[in-house]
Amino acid sequence: KAGVTQTPRYLIKTRGQQVTLSCSPISGHRSVSWYQQTPGQGLQFLFEYFSETQRNKGNFPGRFSGRQFSNSRSEMNVSTLELGDSALYLCASSLVQTRTAEAFFGQGTRLTVV
């Protein structure tokens, strides 16, 4: 069965632009979470979607937003890009929304803001 697919794998954007990243979860998985990974900061939780609704949100500014579609695919949008937004953005999917649910990660999208 196919894993979590994130597109694109690499992206270069200019300050002030906006960007949309896509995540296709494992078939049947309904929970999708997004994380930002930067050197020294580890993975920081952005938000989680379940059944097309945002269930949890991390401590990021409103420039970071997301949505989930009826087929569980999710998109993440960052507006007015800043240099500090350069990071690896990881998406994880889980079958259900429970604390013990195993999360499966995609390979990530490497965003570089210049």
Added chain:
Amino acid sequence: DQQVKQNSPSLSVQEGRISILNCDYTNSMFDYFLWYKKYPAEGPTFLISISSIKDKNEDGRFTVFLNKSAKHLSLHIVPSQPGDSAVYFCAARYNNNDMRFGAGTRLTVKP
């Protein structure tokens, strides 16, 4: 607000020896803990987890210990193998699915 901390950015051990990776947390609401392993250019993969009702969970060469009173957990790998060289992330949960991660520890196992 770093609720999960991995204070050692790197660790180097000899093949066959024990690797001990440490993790501390500050939020006493956390009740489920996980370890993930990450190779370069790949997403993190789940390794092992432990519920707060236990103090130890073992899976083959990997054992996770939880000390709730100290808000500390550790991952033991015995014996360590060169293929274990990766970045290890500790994570904690208390509210449904979102995980709070530490900054990671890069483990190098030397042949």
